[in-house]
Amino acid sequence: MKLRWLCVVAISGLGVGVPASARACINGVEIEEDPRVAALAAADAALKDGAYLKAAKLAASAHPNFKHADDRPRLASRAIRVLALVTIRTNGLVFERNRLIGGADFVRQKNLEWAVSKLQRRSMHQANAPAPLSDLGEALTRLPERHDEARRILEHLAERQLLTSAQAYAALARLRAASGDALSSAEALNACKRLSRHKHACEA
Protein backbone atom coordinates (compact mmCIF):
# COMPACT_ATOMS: atom_id res chain seq x y z
CA MET A 1 0.00 0.00 0.00
CA LYS A 2 2.83 2.34 1.00
CA LEU A 3 4.63 1.51 -2.20
CA ARG A 4 1.55 2.47 -4.18
CA TRP A 5 1.42 5.88 -2.56
CA LEU A 6 5.11 6.38 -3.04
CA CYS A 7 4.60 5.74 -6.72
CA VAL A 8 1.71 8.19 -6.83
CA VAL A 9 3.74 10.91 -5.16
CA ALA A 10 6.82 10.19 -7.24
CA ILE A 11 4.98 10.37 -10.53
CA SER A 12 3.09 13.47 -9.40
CA GLY A 13 6.39 15.06 -8.52
CA LEU A 14 7.53 14.85 -12.09
CA GLY A 15 5.24 17.77 -12.73
CA VAL A 16 4.12 17.07 -16.23
CA GLY A 17 3.18 13.45 -16.00
CA VAL A 18 0.95 13.38 -19.03
CA PRO A 19 2.35 13.84 -22.53
CA ALA A 20 0.32 15.99 -24.85
CA SER A 21 -0.95 13.07 -26.91
CA ALA A 22 -2.78 11.79 -23.84
CA ARG A 23 -5.32 14.47 -24.50
CA ALA A 24 -6.49 12.57 -27.53
CA CYS A 25 -8.83 10.41 -25.56
CA ILE A 26 -10.00 12.98 -23.07
CA ASN A 27 -11.28 11.80 -19.73
CA GLY A 28 -11.21 8.05 -20.12
CA VAL A 29 -7.45 8.00 -20.49
CA GLU A 30 -6.59 10.53 -17.82
CA ILE A 31 -8.69 8.97 -15.13
CA GLU A 32 -7.28 5.51 -15.74
CA GLU A 33 -3.70 6.36 -16.51
CA ASP A 34 -2.78 9.58 -14.77
CA PRO A 35 -2.19 8.77 -11.09
CA ARG A 36 -2.93 12.37 -10.08
CA VAL A 37 -6.35 12.23 -11.68
CA ALA A 38 -7.06 8.83 -10.18
CA ALA A 39 -6.02 10.11 -6.73
CA LEU A 40 -8.24 13.16 -7.07
CA ALA A 41 -11.23 11.11 -8.17
CA ALA A 42 -10.71 8.92 -5.09
CA ALA A 43 -10.36 12.05 -2.94
CA ASP A 44 -13.70 13.32 -4.26
CA ALA A 45 -15.33 10.02 -3.36
CA ALA A 46 -13.81 10.03 0.15
CA LEU A 47 -15.00 13.60 0.70
CA LYS A 48 -18.50 12.57 -0.25
CA ASP A 49 -18.30 9.62 2.16
CA GLY A 50 -17.25 11.91 4.99
CA ALA A 51 -13.79 10.29 5.18
CA TYR A 52 -12.08 13.65 5.52
CA LEU A 53 -8.56 12.56 6.45
CA LYS A 54 -8.50 10.08 3.59
CA ALA A 55 -9.81 12.74 1.20
CA ALA A 56 -7.14 15.21 2.30
CA LYS A 57 -4.34 12.65 1.99
CA LEU A 58 -5.39 11.70 -1.51
CA ALA A 59 -5.75 15.30 -2.64
CA ALA A 60 -2.38 16.22 -1.14
CA SER A 61 -0.74 13.24 -2.78
CA ALA A 62 -1.93 14.53 -6.14
CA HIS A 63 -0.59 17.98 -5.38
CA PRO A 64 1.97 17.83 -2.58
CA ASN A 65 2.72 21.55 -2.86
CA PHE A 66 -0.93 22.57 -2.88
CA LYS A 67 -0.35 25.39 -0.41
CA HIS A 68 1.74 27.26 -2.93
CA ALA A 69 0.03 26.07 -6.09
CA ASP A 70 -1.52 28.56 -8.41
CA ASP A 71 -5.27 27.93 -8.38
CA ARG A 72 -5.55 28.09 -12.12
CA PRO A 73 -4.10 24.77 -13.30
CA ARG A 74 -7.10 22.57 -13.29
CA LEU A 75 -5.89 19.59 -11.34
CA ALA A 76 -4.39 21.81 -8.65
CA SER A 77 -7.70 23.62 -8.41
CA ARG A 78 -9.47 20.32 -7.96
CA ALA A 79 -7.07 19.26 -5.21
CA ILE A 80 -7.45 22.58 -3.42
CA ARG A 81 -11.24 22.25 -3.59
CA VAL A 82 -11.09 18.94 -1.73
CA LEU A 83 -8.72 20.31 0.91
CA ALA A 84 -10.78 23.49 1.37
CA LEU A 85 -14.02 21.53 1.75
CA VAL A 86 -12.34 19.25 4.28
CA THR A 87 -11.54 22.35 6.31
CA ILE A 88 -15.11 23.65 5.95
CA ARG A 89 -16.77 20.36 6.83
CA THR A 90 -14.49 19.74 9.84
CA ASN A 91 -15.12 23.30 11.03
CA GLY A 92 -11.57 24.53 10.65
CA LEU A 93 -9.20 21.56 10.59
CA VAL A 94 -6.38 21.64 8.05
CA PHE A 95 -4.20 18.90 6.61
CA GLU A 96 -0.69 19.11 8.04
CA ARG A 97 1.96 16.45 8.52
CA ASN A 98 -0.36 13.74 7.30
CA ARG A 99 -3.17 14.50 9.74
CA LEU A 100 -5.98 16.96 10.31
CA ILE A 101 -5.16 19.54 12.94
CA GLY A 102 -7.05 22.47 14.39
CA GLY A 103 -5.96 24.39 17.43
CA ALA A 104 -7.41 27.43 19.12
CA ASP A 105 -10.61 29.04 17.89
CA PHE A 106 -8.81 31.88 16.17
CA VAL A 107 -6.61 29.40 14.29
CA ARG A 108 -9.65 27.49 13.12
CA GLN A 109 -11.23 30.78 12.11
CA LYS A 110 -8.15 31.61 10.02
CA ASN A 111 -8.31 28.16 8.46
CA LEU A 112 -11.96 28.64 7.55
CA GLU A 113 -11.14 32.00 6.00
CA TRP A 114 -8.36 30.36 3.97
CA ALA A 115 -10.79 27.70 2.73
CA VAL A 116 -13.43 30.27 1.81
CA SER A 117 -10.89 32.35 -0.09
CA LYS A 118 -9.79 29.31 -2.09
CA LEU A 119 -13.36 28.33 -2.96
CA GLN A 120 -14.15 31.91 -3.84
CA ARG A 121 -11.25 32.08 -6.28
CA ARG A 122 -12.34 28.80 -7.78
CA SER A 123 -15.88 30.04 -8.35
CA MET A 124 -14.52 33.25 -9.92
CA HIS A 125 -12.51 31.19 -12.41
CA GLN A 126 -15.65 29.28 -13.38
CA ALA A 127 -18.15 32.10 -13.57
CA ASN A 128 -21.72 31.06 -12.76
CA ALA A 129 -20.92 27.35 -12.62
CA PRO A 130 -23.30 25.85 -10.04
CA ALA A 131 -20.88 23.37 -8.45
CA PRO A 132 -18.21 25.88 -7.34
CA LEU A 133 -20.97 28.29 -6.28
CA SER A 134 -22.65 25.57 -4.21
CA ASP A 135 -19.31 24.86 -2.52
CA LEU A 136 -18.79 28.55 -1.86
CA GLY A 137 -22.30 29.03 -0.50
CA GLU A 138 -21.81 26.10 1.85
CA ALA A 139 -18.40 27.44 2.95
CA LEU A 140 -19.67 30.96 3.61
CA THR A 141 -22.17 29.66 6.14
CA ARG A 142 -19.15 28.91 8.39
CA LEU A 143 -18.40 32.64 8.61
CA PRO A 144 -21.28 34.37 10.44
CA GLU A 145 -20.43 37.79 9.04
CA ARG A 146 -20.98 36.44 5.52
CA HIS A 147 -24.31 34.67 6.05
CA ASP A 148 -26.20 37.15 3.88
CA GLU A 149 -23.90 36.42 0.96
CA ALA A 150 -24.21 32.69 1.58
CA ARG A 151 -28.00 32.91 1.64
CA ARG A 152 -28.12 34.88 -1.61
CA ILE A 153 -25.99 32.32 -3.42
CA LEU A 154 -27.75 29.26 -2.05
CA GLU A 155 -31.29 30.61 -2.52
CA HIS A 156 -30.49 31.63 -6.11
CA LEU A 157 -29.28 28.12 -6.95
CA ALA A 158 -32.02 26.33 -4.99
CA GLU A 159 -34.71 28.28 -6.81
CA ARG A 160 -33.35 26.92 -10.10
CA GLN A 161 -32.82 23.40 -8.78
CA LEU A 162 -29.10 23.85 -9.31
CA LEU A 163 -27.64 23.20 -5.86
CA THR A 164 -25.11 20.48 -6.46
CA SER A 165 -24.51 18.88 -3.08
CA ALA A 166 -26.47 17.61 -0.13
CA GLN A 167 -24.21 19.68 2.14
CA ALA A 168 -25.21 22.85 0.29
CA TYR A 169 -28.88 22.04 0.92
CA ALA A 170 -28.05 21.37 4.59
CA ALA A 171 -26.27 24.72 4.79
CA LEU A 172 -29.30 26.43 3.30
CA ALA A 173 -31.55 24.64 5.79
CA ARG A 174 -29.41 25.97 8.66
CA LEU A 175 -29.58 29.54 7.34
CA ARG A 176 -33.33 29.37 6.86
CA ALA A 177 -33.81 27.93 10.34
CA ALA A 178 -31.63 30.68 11.81
CA SER A 179 -33.89 33.28 10.22
CA GLY A 180 -36.95 31.58 11.69
CA ASP A 181 -38.24 30.08 8.48
CA ALA A 182 -38.88 26.56 9.78
CA LEU A 183 -41.04 25.40 6.89
CA SER A 184 -38.58 26.23 4.10
CA SER A 185 -35.74 24.98 6.28
CA ALA A 186 -37.45 21.61 6.45
CA GLU A 187 -37.85 21.65 2.67
CA ALA A 188 -34.12 22.19 2.20
CA LEU A 189 -33.37 19.47 4.71
CA ASN A 190 -35.64 17.06 2.84
CA ALA A 191 -33.86 17.92 -0.40
CA CYS A 192 -30.58 17.17 1.35
CA LYS A 193 -31.84 13.78 2.54
CA ARG A 194 -33.17 12.94 -0.91
CA LEU A 195 -29.83 13.66 -2.50
CA SER A 196 -27.40 12.01 -0.14
CA ARG A 197 -27.00 8.43 0.95
CA HIS A 198 -25.01 9.60 3.99
CA LYS A 199 -26.73 10.75 7.16
CA HIS A 200 -23.76 12.91 8.13
CA ALA A 201 -24.26 15.14 5.08
CA CYS A 202 -27.50 16.57 6.45
CA GLU A 203 -26.48 16.94 10.05
CA ALA A 204 -26.04 20.41 11.46
Place this chain on the structure above:
Amino acid sequence: MKASWWLFGLLALTALLVLRKLSLPPSTAQRERPLATPRGNAERGAALFARYECARCHGPSDGATAPEPSRDCAGCHRSIHDGTFRPWPAAAHGWQDRIHHFLQVPSLHELNQRLRRDWFVNYLQRPVDLRPYLQETMPRLAIDAEQALDLAAYLGLDEAPGATLHGNPVPGREAFFSQRCHDCHAFSGAEMPGVERDLFERPASRKLAPDLAFTRQRWQPDALERWLTRANHVHSAAHRDVVAYIFSAPLTSPAPRSAPRRLTILEREVRFAEVSARIFRKTCWHCHSNPEYAIGDGGPGNTGGFGFAGKGVDLSDHPAVLSGYLDANGERHSLITGGPSGVPRLLEVLLTRQIEETSGASSALRGMPLALPALAPEDIQLVETWLAQGAPD
Protein backbone atom coordinates in the same frame (compact mmCIF):
# COMPACT_ATOMS: atom_id res chain seq x y z
CA MET B 1 -61.07 65.19 -56.63
CA LYS B 2 -59.23 63.94 -59.72
CA ALA B 3 -56.09 63.30 -57.67
CA SER B 4 -58.00 61.21 -55.11
CA TRP B 5 -59.43 59.01 -57.92
CA TRP B 6 -55.92 58.47 -59.23
CA LEU B 7 -54.74 57.57 -55.75
CA PHE B 8 -57.66 55.19 -55.27
CA GLY B 9 -56.94 53.50 -58.59
CA LEU B 10 -53.28 53.08 -57.73
CA LEU B 11 -54.07 51.52 -54.37
CA ALA B 12 -56.58 49.13 -55.92
CA LEU B 13 -54.06 48.02 -58.53
CA THR B 14 -51.42 47.43 -55.88
CA ALA B 15 -53.86 45.41 -53.77
CA LEU B 16 -54.82 43.32 -56.82
CA LEU B 17 -51.18 42.54 -57.57
CA VAL B 18 -50.47 41.58 -53.96
CA LEU B 19 -53.54 39.30 -53.87
CA ARG B 20 -52.49 37.62 -57.12
CA LYS B 21 -49.02 37.05 -55.75
CA LEU B 22 -50.46 35.45 -52.60
CA SER B 23 -53.07 33.24 -54.20
CA LEU B 24 -51.46 31.96 -57.36
CA PRO B 25 -49.30 28.83 -57.39
CA PRO B 26 -45.71 29.50 -58.35
CA SER B 27 -44.94 29.45 -62.03
CA THR B 28 -43.14 26.50 -63.56
CA ALA B 29 -39.93 28.49 -63.61
CA GLN B 30 -40.33 29.28 -59.90
CA ARG B 31 -41.08 25.68 -59.02
CA GLU B 32 -37.98 24.49 -60.78
CA ARG B 33 -35.71 27.08 -59.24
CA PRO B 34 -34.27 24.73 -56.58
CA LEU B 35 -32.81 22.58 -59.36
CA ALA B 36 -30.63 25.45 -60.45
CA THR B 37 -28.97 25.89 -57.08
CA PRO B 38 -26.27 28.52 -56.86
CA ARG B 39 -22.68 27.47 -56.36
CA GLY B 40 -21.28 27.68 -52.88
CA ASN B 41 -18.10 29.37 -51.79
CA ALA B 42 -15.21 26.94 -51.36
CA GLU B 43 -13.26 29.25 -49.09
CA ARG B 44 -16.18 29.61 -46.70
CA GLY B 45 -16.68 25.86 -47.04
CA ALA B 46 -13.15 25.21 -45.82
CA ALA B 47 -13.80 27.32 -42.74
CA LEU B 48 -17.10 25.49 -42.15
CA PHE B 49 -15.38 22.14 -42.57
CA ALA B 50 -13.09 23.12 -39.70
CA ARG B 51 -15.91 24.64 -37.64
CA TYR B 52 -18.15 21.58 -37.86
CA GLU B 53 -15.13 19.35 -37.24
CA CYS B 54 -16.04 17.01 -40.10
CA ALA B 55 -12.55 15.50 -39.93
CA ARG B 56 -13.12 14.47 -36.32
CA CYS B 57 -15.18 11.52 -37.56
CA HIS B 58 -14.42 11.32 -41.28
CA GLY B 59 -10.71 12.05 -41.37
CA PRO B 60 -9.29 14.85 -43.51
CA SER B 61 -10.65 15.91 -46.86
CA ASP B 62 -8.44 15.32 -49.92
CA GLY B 63 -5.21 17.28 -49.65
CA ALA B 64 -5.88 18.47 -46.10
CA THR B 65 -3.84 17.56 -43.05
CA ALA B 66 -5.13 15.15 -40.44
CA PRO B 67 -6.87 16.68 -37.41
CA GLU B 68 -4.84 17.14 -34.25
CA PRO B 69 -4.97 14.08 -31.98
CA SER B 70 -7.40 15.64 -29.52
CA ARG B 71 -9.87 16.20 -32.36
CA ASP B 72 -9.47 12.88 -34.13
CA CYS B 73 -12.08 10.51 -32.71
CA ALA B 74 -11.79 7.92 -35.46
CA GLY B 75 -7.98 8.04 -35.54
CA CYS B 76 -7.80 7.64 -31.77
CA HIS B 77 -10.16 4.65 -31.73
CA ARG B 78 -8.31 2.98 -34.57
CA SER B 79 -4.95 3.50 -32.86
CA ILE B 80 -6.33 1.79 -29.75
CA HIS B 81 -7.35 -1.19 -31.83
CA ASP B 82 -4.21 -1.45 -33.93
CA GLY B 83 -1.89 -1.07 -30.92
CA THR B 84 -0.33 2.25 -31.91
CA PHE B 85 -2.00 4.37 -29.26
CA ARG B 86 0.56 6.51 -27.45
CA PRO B 87 1.73 6.86 -24.79
CA TRP B 88 0.01 3.81 -23.31
CA PRO B 89 -0.24 1.07 -25.95
CA ALA B 90 -0.43 -1.61 -23.27
CA ALA B 91 -3.24 0.09 -21.40
CA ALA B 92 -5.05 0.70 -24.65
CA HIS B 93 -5.08 -3.02 -25.28
CA GLY B 94 -7.48 -3.37 -22.34
CA TRP B 95 -9.86 -0.84 -23.83
CA GLN B 96 -10.33 -2.62 -27.13
CA ASP B 97 -13.33 -4.57 -25.93
CA ARG B 98 -15.11 -1.38 -24.94
CA ILE B 99 -14.54 0.59 -28.10
CA HIS B 100 -16.81 -0.39 -30.96
CA HIS B 101 -17.69 2.89 -32.60
CA PHE B 102 -15.93 5.17 -35.07
CA LEU B 103 -13.60 2.41 -36.22
CA GLN B 104 -15.09 2.31 -39.72
CA VAL B 105 -16.15 5.72 -40.94
CA PRO B 106 -17.25 6.93 -44.38
CA SER B 107 -14.30 8.47 -46.18
CA LEU B 108 -14.48 11.85 -47.87
CA HIS B 109 -11.91 10.74 -50.44
CA GLU B 110 -12.93 11.72 -53.98
CA LEU B 111 -16.40 12.61 -52.82
CA ASN B 112 -16.76 14.87 -55.85
CA GLN B 113 -16.56 11.85 -58.15
CA ARG B 114 -19.28 10.03 -56.33
CA LEU B 115 -22.08 12.13 -54.92
CA ARG B 116 -24.66 14.42 -56.44
CA ARG B 117 -24.47 17.87 -55.01
CA ASP B 118 -28.23 18.23 -54.41
CA TRP B 119 -28.23 15.00 -52.38
CA PHE B 120 -25.23 16.12 -50.36
CA VAL B 121 -26.76 19.52 -49.60
CA ASN B 122 -30.04 17.97 -48.45
CA TYR B 123 -28.33 15.22 -46.50
CA LEU B 124 -26.22 17.64 -44.47
CA GLN B 125 -29.37 19.46 -43.41
CA ARG B 126 -31.59 16.42 -42.90
CA PRO B 127 -29.44 13.31 -42.48
CA VAL B 128 -31.04 9.90 -42.98
CA ASP B 129 -29.89 6.47 -41.85
CA LEU B 130 -27.90 5.76 -44.96
CA ARG B 131 -25.84 2.81 -43.72
CA PRO B 132 -28.11 0.37 -41.90
CA TYR B 133 -25.26 -1.91 -40.81
CA LEU B 134 -23.34 0.90 -39.18
CA GLN B 135 -24.55 1.88 -35.72
CA GLU B 136 -23.14 5.39 -36.02
CA THR B 137 -25.21 7.86 -38.02
CA MET B 138 -24.54 11.30 -39.40
CA PRO B 139 -25.55 13.73 -36.65
CA ARG B 140 -27.99 16.54 -37.33
CA LEU B 141 -25.63 19.47 -37.15
CA ALA B 142 -26.74 23.09 -37.28
CA ILE B 143 -25.93 23.41 -40.98
CA ASP B 144 -28.18 25.62 -43.12
CA ALA B 145 -28.68 25.44 -46.90
CA GLU B 146 -26.12 28.10 -47.74
CA GLN B 147 -23.49 26.47 -45.54
CA ALA B 148 -24.23 23.08 -47.08
CA LEU B 149 -23.58 24.57 -50.52
CA ASP B 150 -20.32 26.09 -49.30
CA LEU B 151 -19.24 22.72 -47.92
CA ALA B 152 -20.16 21.09 -51.24
CA ALA B 153 -18.03 23.66 -53.06
CA TYR B 154 -15.10 23.01 -50.71
CA LEU B 155 -15.32 19.27 -51.37
CA GLY B 156 -15.56 19.92 -55.11
CA LEU B 157 -19.11 18.69 -55.63
CA ASP B 158 -20.69 20.26 -58.67
CA GLU B 159 -24.11 20.15 -60.19
CA ALA B 160 -23.97 17.17 -62.54
CA PRO B 161 -25.95 17.19 -65.79
CA GLY B 162 -28.85 14.76 -65.96
CA ALA B 163 -28.00 11.32 -67.30
CA THR B 164 -30.01 8.53 -68.84
CA LEU B 165 -29.83 4.83 -68.16
CA HIS B 166 -28.22 2.73 -70.88
CA GLY B 167 -28.18 -0.74 -69.38
CA ASN B 168 -30.82 -3.45 -69.14
CA PRO B 169 -32.24 -4.00 -65.65
CA VAL B 170 -33.22 -7.63 -66.26
CA PRO B 171 -29.71 -9.06 -66.72
CA GLY B 172 -28.64 -6.37 -64.25
CA ARG B 173 -30.79 -7.98 -61.57
CA GLU B 174 -29.26 -11.36 -62.29
CA ALA B 175 -25.75 -9.93 -62.11
CA PHE B 176 -26.61 -8.07 -58.91
CA PHE B 177 -27.45 -11.32 -57.13
CA SER B 178 -24.87 -13.53 -58.82
CA GLN B 179 -22.13 -11.05 -57.85
CA ARG B 180 -23.61 -11.08 -54.31
CA CYS B 181 -24.00 -7.30 -54.03
CA HIS B 182 -26.71 -8.01 -51.48
CA ASP B 183 -24.19 -9.62 -49.13
CA CYS B 184 -23.00 -6.14 -48.24
CA HIS B 185 -25.74 -3.77 -49.34
CA ALA B 186 -29.26 -3.37 -48.08
CA PHE B 187 -31.74 -2.35 -50.77
CA SER B 188 -34.74 -1.17 -48.79
CA GLY B 189 -38.05 -1.58 -50.55
CA ALA B 190 -36.62 -3.77 -53.32
CA GLU B 191 -37.46 -7.42 -53.66
CA MET B 192 -34.51 -9.23 -52.03
CA PRO B 193 -35.38 -12.92 -51.87
CA GLY B 194 -33.74 -14.94 -49.16
CA VAL B 195 -31.33 -12.35 -47.86
CA GLU B 196 -32.90 -11.66 -44.49
CA ARG B 197 -30.25 -12.01 -41.83
CA ASP B 198 -29.07 -10.36 -38.69
CA LEU B 199 -27.62 -7.00 -39.67
CA PHE B 200 -24.83 -7.02 -37.14
CA GLU B 201 -23.61 -10.52 -37.97
CA ARG B 202 -21.97 -9.12 -41.05
CA PRO B 203 -18.23 -8.56 -41.06
CA ALA B 204 -17.02 -5.13 -39.98
CA SER B 205 -15.84 -4.30 -43.47
CA ARG B 206 -19.44 -4.34 -44.68
CA LYS B 207 -20.67 -1.85 -42.14
CA LEU B 208 -20.03 1.03 -44.46
CA ALA B 209 -22.15 -0.35 -47.30
CA PRO B 210 -24.92 2.16 -48.05
CA ASP B 211 -28.56 1.22 -48.51
CA LEU B 212 -28.99 1.15 -52.28
CA ALA B 213 -32.49 2.58 -52.01
CA PHE B 214 -30.80 5.99 -51.73
CA THR B 215 -28.61 5.51 -54.82
CA ARG B 216 -31.04 7.25 -57.14
CA GLN B 217 -30.76 10.45 -55.14
CA ARG B 218 -27.06 10.12 -54.33
CA TRP B 219 -25.51 9.25 -57.69
CA GLN B 220 -25.76 9.95 -61.38
CA PRO B 221 -25.90 6.62 -63.26
CA ASP B 222 -22.75 7.28 -65.29
CA ALA B 223 -20.78 8.24 -62.17
CA LEU B 224 -21.85 5.00 -60.48
CA GLU B 225 -20.86 3.03 -63.56
CA ARG B 226 -17.42 4.63 -63.55
CA TRP B 227 -17.03 3.97 -59.83
CA LEU B 228 -18.02 0.31 -60.21
CA THR B 229 -15.48 -0.06 -62.97
CA ARG B 230 -12.71 1.48 -60.88
CA ALA B 231 -13.58 -0.41 -57.74
CA ASN B 232 -13.99 -3.58 -59.76
CA HIS B 233 -17.00 -4.42 -57.66
CA VAL B 234 -18.83 -6.10 -60.53
CA HIS B 235 -17.60 -7.82 -63.66
CA SER B 236 -17.13 -5.02 -66.15
CA ALA B 237 -19.59 -6.27 -68.78
CA ALA B 238 -22.39 -6.14 -66.28
CA HIS B 239 -21.79 -2.63 -64.89
CA ARG B 240 -24.35 -0.84 -66.99
CA ASP B 241 -26.99 -3.45 -66.40
CA VAL B 242 -26.47 -3.51 -62.64
CA VAL B 243 -26.70 0.28 -62.56
CA ALA B 244 -29.90 0.08 -64.59
CA TYR B 245 -31.33 -2.43 -62.12
CA ILE B 246 -30.40 -0.33 -59.06
CA PHE B 247 -31.92 2.76 -60.64
CA SER B 248 -35.13 1.14 -61.88
CA ALA B 249 -36.03 -1.71 -59.50
CA PRO B 250 -39.51 -1.14 -58.07
CA LEU B 251 -39.27 0.02 -54.47
CA THR B 252 -42.03 -0.22 -51.89
CA SER B 253 -42.33 2.39 -49.14
CA PRO B 254 -40.88 1.28 -45.82
CA ALA B 255 -43.38 0.42 -43.11
CA PRO B 256 -43.65 3.18 -40.49
CA ARG B 257 -41.79 2.46 -37.27
CA SER B 258 -42.71 3.71 -33.86
CA ALA B 259 -40.53 4.46 -30.85
CA PRO B 260 -40.11 1.58 -28.38
CA ARG B 261 -42.65 1.36 -25.59
CA ARG B 262 -41.67 3.40 -22.55
CA LEU B 263 -41.30 1.14 -19.52
CA THR B 264 -42.84 1.98 -16.19
CA ILE B 265 -40.46 3.20 -13.53
CA LEU B 266 -38.86 0.67 -11.23
CA GLU B 267 -40.01 0.18 -7.66
CA ARG B 268 -36.55 -0.45 -6.26
CA GLU B 269 -34.11 2.24 -5.20
CA VAL B 270 -31.77 3.57 -7.88
CA ARG B 271 -28.65 5.53 -6.97
CA PHE B 272 -26.27 7.64 -9.03
CA ALA B 273 -23.51 5.02 -8.97
CA GLU B 274 -25.70 2.55 -10.85
CA VAL B 275 -26.86 5.05 -13.46
CA SER B 276 -23.32 6.32 -13.86
CA ALA B 277 -21.77 2.88 -14.32
CA ARG B 278 -24.44 1.62 -16.70
CA ILE B 279 -25.11 4.75 -18.74
CA PHE B 280 -23.14 7.92 -18.07
CA ARG B 281 -19.69 6.33 -18.02
CA LYS B 282 -20.47 3.85 -20.74
CA THR B 283 -22.20 6.10 -23.22
CA CYS B 284 -22.25 9.79 -22.31
CA TRP B 285 -19.03 10.54 -20.50
CA HIS B 286 -16.73 10.77 -23.47
CA CYS B 287 -18.52 13.85 -24.82
CA HIS B 288 -19.75 15.20 -21.47
CA SER B 289 -16.72 15.07 -19.26
CA ASN B 290 -14.98 17.06 -16.59
CA PRO B 291 -12.47 19.53 -18.05
CA GLU B 292 -10.49 19.51 -14.80
CA TYR B 293 -9.83 15.81 -15.09
CA ALA B 294 -9.46 15.93 -18.84
CA ILE B 295 -6.90 18.70 -18.88
CA GLY B 296 -9.14 21.37 -20.25
CA ASP B 297 -11.36 19.57 -22.71
CA GLY B 298 -14.80 18.67 -21.45
CA GLY B 299 -15.76 17.09 -24.75
CA PRO B 300 -18.07 18.45 -27.44
CA GLY B 301 -21.16 18.20 -25.24
CA ASN B 302 -19.61 20.24 -22.48
CA THR B 303 -17.06 22.70 -23.77
CA GLY B 304 -18.32 22.62 -27.37
CA GLY B 305 -17.62 20.92 -30.67
CA PHE B 306 -19.11 19.88 -34.04
CA GLY B 307 -20.13 23.50 -34.53
CA PHE B 308 -22.18 23.57 -31.35
CA ALA B 309 -21.43 26.08 -28.61
CA GLY B 310 -20.58 24.53 -25.26
CA LYS B 311 -23.74 23.32 -23.55
CA GLY B 312 -21.94 22.96 -20.25
CA VAL B 313 -23.26 19.44 -19.70
CA ASP B 314 -20.87 17.41 -17.57
CA LEU B 315 -22.00 13.91 -16.65
CA SER B 316 -18.79 12.82 -14.95
CA ASP B 317 -20.04 12.89 -11.36
CA HIS B 318 -23.10 13.67 -9.26
CA PRO B 319 -22.50 17.39 -8.62
CA ALA B 320 -21.72 17.82 -12.30
CA VAL B 321 -25.05 16.28 -13.36
CA LEU B 322 -26.86 18.53 -10.87
CA SER B 323 -25.11 21.53 -12.46
CA GLY B 324 -27.53 21.41 -15.39
CA TYR B 325 -27.02 22.79 -18.88
CA LEU B 326 -26.65 26.13 -20.62
CA ASP B 327 -29.39 27.43 -22.90
CA ALA B 328 -28.77 29.56 -25.99
CA ASN B 329 -28.64 32.69 -23.81
CA GLY B 330 -26.06 31.23 -21.47
CA GLU B 331 -28.59 30.67 -18.67
CA ARG B 332 -28.27 27.52 -16.57
CA HIS B 333 -31.21 25.14 -16.19
CA SER B 334 -31.64 21.88 -14.35
CA LEU B 335 -31.20 18.60 -16.19
CA ILE B 336 -33.04 16.62 -13.57
CA THR B 337 -36.29 18.50 -13.09
CA GLY B 338 -39.04 19.32 -15.57
CA GLY B 339 -38.23 22.02 -18.10
CA PRO B 340 -40.68 23.81 -20.41
CA SER B 341 -42.06 20.45 -21.60
CA GLY B 342 -42.50 19.14 -18.05
CA VAL B 343 -40.06 16.32 -18.75
CA PRO B 344 -36.56 16.54 -17.23
CA ARG B 345 -34.12 17.56 -19.94
CA LEU B 346 -31.93 14.53 -19.31
CA LEU B 347 -34.84 12.20 -20.06
CA GLU B 348 -36.18 14.33 -22.89
CA VAL B 349 -33.00 14.07 -24.99
CA LEU B 350 -32.90 10.28 -24.55
CA LEU B 351 -36.52 9.93 -25.70
CA THR B 352 -35.89 12.33 -28.59
CA ARG B 353 -33.14 10.05 -29.87
CA GLN B 354 -35.61 7.16 -30.00
CA ILE B 355 -37.99 9.27 -32.04
CA GLU B 356 -35.21 10.41 -34.38
CA GLU B 357 -34.30 6.79 -35.03
CA THR B 358 -37.80 5.57 -35.72
CA SER B 359 -39.96 8.25 -37.29
CA GLY B 360 -37.10 10.56 -38.22
CA ALA B 361 -39.09 13.43 -36.74
CA SER B 362 -36.85 16.16 -35.52
CA SER B 363 -37.11 19.17 -33.29
CA ALA B 364 -34.66 21.86 -32.29
CA LEU B 365 -33.61 19.50 -29.51
CA ARG B 366 -30.89 17.01 -30.46
CA GLY B 367 -31.50 13.45 -29.36
CA MET B 368 -28.73 11.85 -27.33
CA PRO B 369 -26.42 10.09 -27.72
CA LEU B 370 -25.69 12.16 -30.80
CA ALA B 371 -24.91 9.99 -33.83
CA LEU B 372 -25.16 6.76 -31.84
CA PRO B 373 -28.04 4.34 -31.24
CA ALA B 374 -30.70 5.33 -28.75
CA LEU B 375 -30.42 3.80 -25.29
CA ALA B 376 -32.31 0.58 -24.70
CA PRO B 377 -35.74 1.03 -23.08
CA GLU B 378 -34.40 -0.63 -19.91
CA ASP B 379 -31.61 1.95 -19.68
CA ILE B 380 -34.04 4.82 -20.16
CA GLN B 381 -36.24 3.23 -17.51
CA LEU B 382 -33.28 3.29 -15.10
CA VAL B 383 -32.63 6.98 -15.76
CA GLU B 384 -36.32 7.81 -15.41
CA THR B 385 -36.55 5.93 -12.12
CA TRP B 386 -33.49 7.72 -10.76
CA LEU B 387 -34.94 11.09 -11.75
CA ALA B 388 -38.32 10.24 -10.23
CA GLN B 389 -36.56 9.44 -6.95
CA GLY B 390 -34.97 12.90 -6.88
CA ALA B 391 -31.64 11.99 -8.55
CA PRO B 392 -30.01 10.77 -5.31
CA ASP B 393 -26.26 10.34 -4.96
